[in-house]
Amino acid sequence: MQPGLYHILFISTALFFIGVYGFLTRKNLVTMLMSIELVLNSVNLNFIAFNKYLWPHKMDGLFFTLFIIAIAAAEAAVAIAIIINLYRSHNSINVENAEELKY
Amino acid sequence: MNGSDIIFYLLAAMTLVCGLLAVTTRHIFRAAVFLLFSLIGVAGIYFWLQYEFIAAVQIVVYAGGIAVLIIFSIFLTQQAGDKLPKQRIDRKIFGALAAFCGFALVMIQVYGHTFFETEEGEVTVSVFNIGKKMLSITDGGYALPFEIISMLLLAAMIGCIVIALRTKKENS
Numbered sequence: 001m002q003p004g005l006y007h008i009l010f011i012s013t014a015l016f017f018i019g020v021y022g023f024l025t026r027k028n029l030v031t032m033l034m035s036i037e038l039v040l041n042s043v044n045l046n047f048i049a050f051n052k053y054l055w056p057h058k059m060d061g062l063f064f065t066l067f068i069i070a071i072a073a074a075e076a077a078v079a080i081a082i083i084i085n086l087y088r089s090h091n092s093i094n095v096e097n098a099e100e101l102k103y
Numbered sequence: 104m105n106g107s108d109i110i111f112y113l114l115a116a117m118t119l120v121c122g123l124l125a126v127t128t129r130h131i132f133r134a135a136v137f138l139l140f141s142l143i144g145v146a147g148i149y150f151w152l153q154y155e156f157i158a159a160v161q162i163v164v165y166a167g168g169i170a171v172l173i174i175f176s177i178f179l180t181q182q183a184g185d186k187l188p189k190q191r192i193d194r195k196i197f198g199a200l201a202a203f204c205g206f207a208l209v210m211i212q213v214y215g216h217t218f219f220e221t222e223e224g225e226v227t228v229s230v231f232n233i234g235k236k237m238l239s240i241t242d243g244g245y246a247l248p249f250e251i252i253s254m255l256l257l258a259a260m261i262g263c264i265v266i267a268l269r270t271k272k273e274n275s
Contacts, residue, residue, distance in 0.1 A: 003111040005218060008148070011115050013209045015122055015141075017202040022126025024198035025190050030176055031131060034138045037169060038122050041145050044161075052152050057223040059236055063245050065157055066237075069164050070252045074259035076169045080176045081263040087180045088269075 008049035015042035029083050029093040033076065040072045111151055118144030129186045131177055139170040156230055 015038055022035030044065045051061025087093050118141050125137035142165040149158035226232060240246045 003108055006213065007111070007115070008152075009213050010210065011118060011148070013206055013213070014119055015145075017206040017209075018119070018122045018126055020205065021198050021202035024201060025195055026126070026187075027190070028131065028187055030173060030180065031126070031134055031187070034134060034173060035126055037138065037165070037173075038125070038141065041142065041165070044157075045145060045148065048149060048152060048154055048157060052154070054218055054220050056225040057221060059226065059228060059233065062154065062157060062228060062233065063237065063248070066160065067248055067252055069160055070256060073164050073168055074256050076172055077263050078259050078266070080172055081267040083176055084179055084267055093180050 005049055005053040008045060008053075012042040012045040012049065015039075015045065027094050027096065029079075029086070029095060029098075032095070033079050033083070037072065037076065040068060044068055107151070111148070114144050114147040114151060117141075118148065129189070131181055131187055132174070135170065135174050135177055138173070139166055142166050142170065154228055156228065156233055 019035045019038035019042065022038065023032055026032050026035060047061040047065045047068070051059065055061070083093055086098055090097050092098075121137045121141040121144060125134045125141055128134050128137065142161065146158045146161040146166065149155075149161055236243075237245045237249055
């Protein structure tokens, strides 16, 4: 069967819910960040697939993907800075050990 | 079923299997490596769709930047070789149930919907066209979001430095 829009939508939906599953079950902050990266990737795949198969005369999906990649890079950098700071003060990056919400 | 289809299915299988292993394995370093392969599989799907620029950006930013950043943060925060603690089984079951129900719901919606393609001619997604569109300020150009993204990156960079800065103890 010729792969088309529905195949890519299947992949991106599956990747999204794999990320959601990881986010619900993991306790470690770094692995939760990895799950968020999977979710963002599935969104990018969706934008590119719609751009390719439904609106090939525009490039809007492509630009949204570019901007999402840039925002994801900024988000990952800030998250890792926060995680390293948390590890310095709590000696653990488990979400259950970080519950005071104060400096 | 020709070679192109086989390549697509291989890339899809690589992406999904590595993604699944990345969220289920108990070795955190292996999880990072599986995540890297999953991201490379997504980049391969972009290549398969002939969006070479996006694929290159995906490899440079995700596989080259974010994966390395995650691996470094694992080295900084984790003892080498020890496993993550076992998760509670009820949390696993309910997480899988929630994810599967959401997946089924979305797939039912997608397969019940018919998408209509436009009849207009295809524009080539060359780097020339992308750059021209990104920096144009007329007819739907993306100059303003481009500038806002650059401000956001600058703010994120300064924020990272400020957050991760080691503060001196006041009484020592």
